[in-house]
Amino acid sequence: MLPLGARVLSAAPAAEPVTPALIDAANKEGKVTYYTAMDLSVAEPMARAFEAKYAGIKVTVERTGSERLFNRIAQEQSSRLFRVDVVNSADAAHFQPWKREGWLAPFVAEAVARDVPAEMVDADGMFCNQRTHLSTIAYNSKLIAPEDGPKGFQDLLDPKYVGKLVKGHPGYSGTIMTATQQIARELGWPYLEKLSKQKVLQVQSATEPPKKIEAGERAIAVDGSDYLFWMAKERGSPIEVVHAVEGTPLITNPMGIFRSAPNPNAARLLVSWIMSPEGQQFIVSLSGQYPANRQIKPKPGRPLLSDIKTFREDPRAVEREAESIKTQYARYFKV
Amino acid sequence: MKVRRVDLSLPIFIGIVVVLVVIIALPMGWLGVFAFSDKAGNATLANFVTLFSDPSFADPLVTTLIIAVSVSLICAAVAAPLAWLVARTDMPLARMVRTLIMASLVTPPFVGAVAWEMLAAPNSGLLNQFWRLVTGASSDEALLDIYTLEGLIFVIACYTFPYVFILLANALERMPGELEDASSMLGAGAWATARRITVPLALPTLLAGTLVAFLQALNLFGSPAILAIPAGFHTLTTKIWSLFEFPPKPELAAAAALPLLLLTVALLRTQALVLGRRGYAIVGGKYGPPRLIRLGAWRWAATAFAMLILSLPLFLPYLSLLNTAFSRVSSQIVGLDNFTLRNIRFTFWELSSTLPALRHTFFLAVSAATLGGLLALVIAYVVARRLIRGHRILAFLATAPLAIPGIVLGVGLFLAYTRPPLTLYGTLWILLIAFVTIELPAAYQQFSSAFHAVHPELEEAARMLGASRLRTLGDIVGPLLRSAAIATWCFIFVGVIRELSAAIILFTSETKVLSVLIFDLKESGDVGAIAVLSLTMVLITTVVIVAANRLVGRPAIGRLPTRIAG
Numbered sequence: 001m002l003p004l005g006a007r008v009l010s011a012a013p014a015a016e017p018v019t020p021a022l023i024d025a026a027n028k029e030g031k032v033t034y035y036t037a038m039d040l041s042v043a044e045p046m047a048r049a050f051e052a053k054y055a056g057i058k059v060t061v062e063r064t065g066s067e068r069l070f071n072r073i074a075q076e077q078s079s080r081l082f083r084v085d086v087v088n089s090a091d092a093a094h095f096q097p098w099k100r101e102g103w104l105a106p107f108v109a110e111a112v113a114r115d116v117p118a119e120m121v122d123a124d125g126m127f128c129n130q131r132t133h134l135s136t137i138a139y140n141s142k143l144i145a146p147e148d149g150p151k152g153f154q155d156l157l158d159p160k161y162v163g164k165l166v167k168g169h170p171g172y173s174g175t176i177m178t179a180t181q182q183i184a185r186e187l188g189w190p191y192l193e194k195l196s197k198q199k200v201l202q203v204q205s206a207t208e209p210p211k212k213i214e215a216g217e218r219a220i221a222v223d224g225s226d227y228l229f230w231m232a233k234e235r236g237s238p239i240e241v242v243h244a245v246e247g248t249p250l251i252t253n254p255m256g257i258f259r260s261a262p263n264p265n266a267a268r269l270l271v272s273w274i275m276s277p278e279g280q281q282f283i284v285s286l287s288g289q290y291p292a293n294r295q296i297k298p299k300p301g302r303p304l305l306s307d308i309k310t311f312r313e314d315p316r317a318v319e320r321e322a323e324s325i326k327t328q329y330a331r332y333f334k335v
Numbered sequence: 336m337k338v339r340r341v342d343l344s345l346p347i348f349i350g351i352v353v354v355l356v357v358i359i360a361l362p363m364g365w366l367g368v369f370a371f372s373d374k375a376g377n378a379t380l381a382n383f384v385t386l387f388s389d390p391s392f393a394d395p396l397v398t399t400l401i402i403a404v405s406v407s408l409i410c411a412a413v414a415a416p417l418a419w420l421v422a423r424t425d426m427p428l429a430r431m432v433r434t435l436i437m438a439s440l441v442t443p444p445f446v447g448a449v450a451w452e453m454l455a456a457p458n459s460g461l462l463n464q465f466w467r468l469v470t471g472a473s474s475d476e477a478l479l480d481i482y483t484l485e486g487l488i489f490v491i492a493c494y495t496f497p498y499v500f501i502l503l504a505n506a507l508e509r510m511p512g513e514l515e516d517a518s519s520m521l522g523a524g525a526w527a528t529a530r531r532i533t534v535p536l537a538l539p540t541l542l543a544g545t546l547v548a549f550l551q552a553l554n555l556f557g558s559p560a561i562l563a564i565p566a567g568f569h570t571l572t573t574k575i576w577s578l579f580e581f582p583p584k585p586e587l588a589a590a591a592a593l594p595l596l597l598l599t600v601a602l603l604r605t606q607a608l609v610l611g612r613r614g615y616a617i618v619g620g621k622y623g624p625p626r627l628i629r630l631g632a633w634r635w636a637a638t639a640f641a642m643l644i645l646s647l648p649l650f651l652p653y654l655s656l657l658n659t660a661f662s663r664v665s666s667q668i669v670g671l672d673n674f675t676l677r678n679i680r681f682t683f684w685e686l687s688s689t690l691p692a693l694r695h696t697f698f699l700a701v702s703a704a705t706l707g708g709l710l711a712l713v714i715a716y717v718v719a720r721r722l723i724r725g726h727r728i729l730a731f732l733a734t735a736p737l738a739i740p741g742i743v744l745g746v747g748l749f750l751a752y753t754r755p756p757l758t759l760y761g762t763l764w765i766l767l768i769a770f771v772t773i774e775l776p777a778a779y780q781q782f783s784s785a786f787h788a789v790h791p792e793l794e795e796a797a798r799m800l801g802a803s804r805l806r807t808l809g810d811i812v813g814p815l816l817r818s819a820a821i822a823t824w825c826f827i828f829v830g831v832i833r834e835l836s837a838a839i840i841l842f843t844s845e846t847k848v849l850s851v852l853i854f855d856l857k858e859s860g861d862v863g864a865i866a867v868l869s870l871t872m873v874l875i876t877t878v879v880i881v882a883a884n885r886l887v888g889r890p891a892i893g894r895l896p897t898r899i900a901g
Contacts, residue, residue: 040686040856040859060691061687062688063855064855067580068858071580071581076843079753081761083845171580208858211860215664215666216458217456218458219458333567335567335568
């Protein structure tokens with residue numbers, strides 16, 4: 001298995017700086033559409049920050065779970081409806097078929113060539129990681145005392161947690177799809193089968209379990225986007241994040257530009273800005289996700305990625321197994 | 336010599352027939368073709384074999400039937416006493432109760448489901464928190480659990496019983512009082528009169544209403560889509576929707592849609608049969624209005640009962656939506672410490688989909704109401720005045736969509752218009768066609784009954800003076816039907832604003848409507864924005880209805896026939 005950037009003969013285009021000509025051309029287009037799975041509480045402010053810098057360009061954020069995003073894009077491309085400019089999925093596997101179909105346009109922003117580790121950039125410059133997040137366990141410490149809290153995945157099978165769990169769905173969320181593949185690989189499907197007997201509240205997006213435990217609807221989130229747990233904790237909600245003893249699923253969030261983009265210049269400008277130190281700093285300051293750009297330090301107060309035991313992400317395996325994961329999952333969890 | 340002016344009426348009427356055939360027959364035809372084809376397009380029965388042997392299809396079918404039967408029984412049990420109280424007794428505030436029950440119909444079923452989630456989620460639900468506060472129960476005990484089959488049945492019943500109520504209350508009011516008087520004069524007591532006169536007279540309507548409730552529950556998408564996934568099961572409609580996940584399986588979706596379609600057609604036929612026999616109840620002559628029964632000491636208890644029922648679809652859900660809209664965390668009651676305008680700011684100033692969705696929804700509601708209204712008007716005119724041969728076919732086509740559940744129509748339209756010659760997928764036009772089709776039967780029935788009240792002699796006079804059919808329709812018939820036209824316009828407008836089941840199949844990111852936006856926000860759990868948008872939606876609808884009632888001078892909604900909504 002080769003890492004993304006390990007091809008010997010790289011066909012990546014030359015790095016492109018943000019030139020006045022690009023800004024001009026982007027301003028003429030005046031708008032850009034950004035498909036993403038990132039929570040709206042981060043994606044929309046980020047779009048507004050870009051608009052504040054480039055006043056002539058309006059960003060439309062189209063947010064839904066990565067798996068639904070994937071479906072929507074396939075539907076739109078096959079009907080020759082070209083609307084997506086920039087896409088950013090929490091399921092890195094999606095970029096494989098998009099690249100094969102020739103749907104992506106090569107583009108390497110200057111900041112990417114300079115500051116992003118090569119293994120996060122596609123060899124042909126079709127996409128690069130925008131940011132990394134984790135799918136963690138978390139619990140509401142008002143409902144579960146820290147000494148009673150789970151330490152890892154096996155703990156979640158304890159009978160005392162029956163009816164107290166909430167969990168996202170791999171059929172809708174890319175974060176959960178990626179995490180499910182890693183959990184099934186590391187702990188085996190029998191683990192998930194046992195988990196399904198714990199009367200789990202099933203929600204769709206990985207952005208929902210954080211909201212459900214913050215509201216106190218369930219005590220423990222089996223999975224979910226870690227940055228939302230942290231953001232809730234930082235605004236004073238009683239949330240504790242758990243990095244499972246077995247390991248924590250790691251999710252990269254690649255971003256690319258579609259060849260059919262109706263606003264190709266604005267798309268390049270948006271990608272350049274998001275990957276620049278300024279854009280990356282915005283994401284980190286607001287959400288504390290792990291930046292792809294080496295220039296930017298992680299958010300103070302958050303654990304370092306290098307200190308956390310994480311599972312290995314394997315997009316090609318996710319692509320291969322996605323269908324059987326969904327079927328298997330539906331068999332155990334009934335939806 | 337007099338120049339004969341060309342009368343364009345006939346070509347226009349023929350044109351309408353063609354339009355109707357295309358918008359109804361085309362999607363249904365493709366549905367049939369796909370149901371019997373495999374991926375490569377070869378004829379096969381394999382889809383149906385999968386449908387009935389694979390438990391992931393068979394289970395939703397059984398679940399859906401359980402839901403539909405339970406909902407219709409509950410609706411009948413609740414609507415019957417309530418309709419009797421409102422229509423036949425001197426219960427105080429009866430008029431207000433009636434208006435409020437009709438008002439609860441404005442709530443889209445998926446909004447009702449979201450609101451009930453806030454009320455009765457086992458742990459965070461406000462009612463459960465209140466119950467624990469009062470009884471001192473421990474934090475993992477719950478009085479109510481909305482994430483169950485029973486919870487879903489309850490929520491669907493909340494927004495379905497008003498249909499049964501309206502049918503029944505109207506029927507009870509129209510019931511000839513003389514028959515009951517005769518019965519009492521002949522010495523029968525109140526109980527015997529009720530048993531031998533009132534109940535038999537009301538029974539066909541109750542049965543028809545129960546069927547309406549059954550159909551509604553069978554074909555509903557919104558409430559199950561909100562509650563069934565967390566509860567861990569699928570209904571037939573959510574299953575059909577899930578077949579559009581990647582990789583989409585339109586053949587299976589088409590096959591799964593057919594049983595829904597056939598069941599609906601069969602039930603509608605049964606209903607027509609039941610209602611058709613009602614004739615014996617009101618033969619000949621004019622009757623006085625029925626006598627109101629005095630409840631005496633029970634008067635205010637009756638009002639309290641009605642208000643208690645009304646709190647379920649109306650008072651409690653709207654309180655919880657308001658609470659969520661202004662609260663930092665939806666599970667906390669708004670107070671000084673957690674009051675926030677953040678959700679409102681987020682919805683209208685940060686969320687980039689809000690304004691386009693509002694614009695699309697408004698455009699679609701206005702154009703569907705106008706075009707659909709006009710189409711229904713012309714069809715009803717042609718049929719009522721028997722202007723062309725085969726006008727019965729026209730009447731059939733105009734009422735046929737009643738038998739097409741929204742999600743089935745969505746699948747059919749998707750199959751029909753994602754290919755040449757008319758590639759409408761991705762435009763607002765495909766949604767417009769869907770909404771006009773869905774609303775046509777009710778609009779047609781409204782105009783059809785209005786025409787029966789207008790004598791043709793005025794039109795004949797205009798025709799004799801040389802006006803064309805269309806001119807007559809515009810100058811004579813139109814003004815006479817003003818109130819029916821406004822009511823119909825309103826009804827379609829409201830229907831479009833709350834439609835989700837067809838829209839969820841047909842929208843693209845560029846043609847998102849309000850209901851779909853709310854549904855997308857549900858996926859990520861953004862309840863604050865959902866509450867703000869839902870309240871906005873209901874506010875727009877209410878303003879339109881109130882304005883229309885001002886114009887007409889009588890309640891426009893509620894006199895209309897019930898329809899199958901999603």
